[in-house]
Amino acid sequence: MTNTDYIKFEFPSRSVNESFARAAVASFAARLDPTLEELADIKTAVSEAVTNCIVHAYPGVLGTIWLRARIIDESTFEITVRDTGVGIPDVKKAREPMYTTGGDDRSGMGFTIMESFMDKVKVRSVEGKGTSVTMTRRIVRRTSAV
Amino acid sequence: MKIYTAENDGFLKLSFTGELDHHGAKTAMKTIDGLIDDALPRNLIMDLSELNFMDSSGIALILRVSRRMSDIGGKAWVENPLGQPLRVLNASGIDRVVKVFEKAR
Numbered sequence: 001m002t003n004t005d006y007i008k009f010e011f012p013s014r015s016v017n018e019s020f021a022r023a024a025v026a027s028f029a030a031r032l033d034p035t036l037e038e039l040a041d042i043k044t045a046v047s048e049a050v051t052n053c054i055v056h057a058y059p060g061v062l063g064t065i066w067l068r069a070r071i072i073d074e075s076t077f078e079i080t081v082r083d084t085g086v087g088i089p090d091v092k093k094a095r096e097p098m099y100t101t102g103g104d105d106r107s108g109m110g111f112t113i114m115e116s117f118m119d120k121v122k123v124r125s126v127e128g129k130g131t132s133v134t135m136t137r138r139i140v141r142r143t144s145a146v
Numbered sequence: 147m148k149i150y151t152a153e154n155d156g157f158l159k160l161s162f163t164g165e166l167d168h169h170g171a172k173t174a175m176k177t178i179d180g181l182i183d184d185a186l187p188r189n190l191i192m193d194l195s196e197l198n199f200m201d202s203s204g205i206a207l208i209l210r211v212s213r214r215m216s217d218i219g220g221k222a223w224v225e226n227p228l229g230q231p232l233r234v235l236n237a238s239g240i241d242r243v244v245k246v247f248e249k250a251r
């Protein structure tokens with residue numbers, strides 16, 4: 001695993017932490033020398049995954065959100081966002097555009113946006129146990145590695 | 147996130163600044179509901195030119211504002227989205243429901 005570098009952190013599911021999570025991951029991703037657009041895409045995906053934990057995994061209660069970001073082989077950025085919340089009964093349905101259980105405060109577009117801003121999005125969920133979302137995005141090196 | 151407003155002849159313009167995420171959207175919707183109640187505009191413009199970041203919570207907010215406006219017999223649309231907010235709008239397909247003008251009308 002010599003070609004892998006990572007950060008890991010956890011935080012309570014307060015909405016005020018959404019911006020912190022985005023900024024922390026973006027700051028780590030910056031060492032891949034991404035374009036501003038690539039960085040914004042990563043921030044967007046983090047925001048969606050973390051918001052899902054806050055709104056859906058821990059509805060009305062505070063829980064812990066675990067986040068890990070990894071740089072694999074100097075060009076692939078991987079983010080895992082994990083909770084031990086209520087879980088998703090039907091992952092396929094949850095990933096459908098416009099599907100939401102969150103009422104009119106939510107658009108049902110969270111997974112759709114994660115999928116369109118990242119290369120791969122993998123969701124594992126067990127009802128009553130929690131959910132883990134792993135997303136990867138290839139960052140093309142514009143300059144040679146230092 | 148901050149919202150600046152301008153009101154003129156039945157038009158209410160909301161200018162969003164900073165980052166619009168789930169945290170910001172929670173209070174923004176309450177603020178906007180109050181502004182619509184006070185002004186009862188016929189047309190509502192959501193200007194995103196100063197918005198740096200938005201996620202699907204912003205999409206939900208735009209849809210709610212638009213529904214709210216049609217409930218009172220008015221119209222709402224989005225103007226000047228740039229960069230990341232524009233890409234989120236495009237990915238969401240929201241332009242099938244709410245008009246998005248990449249330049250001010």
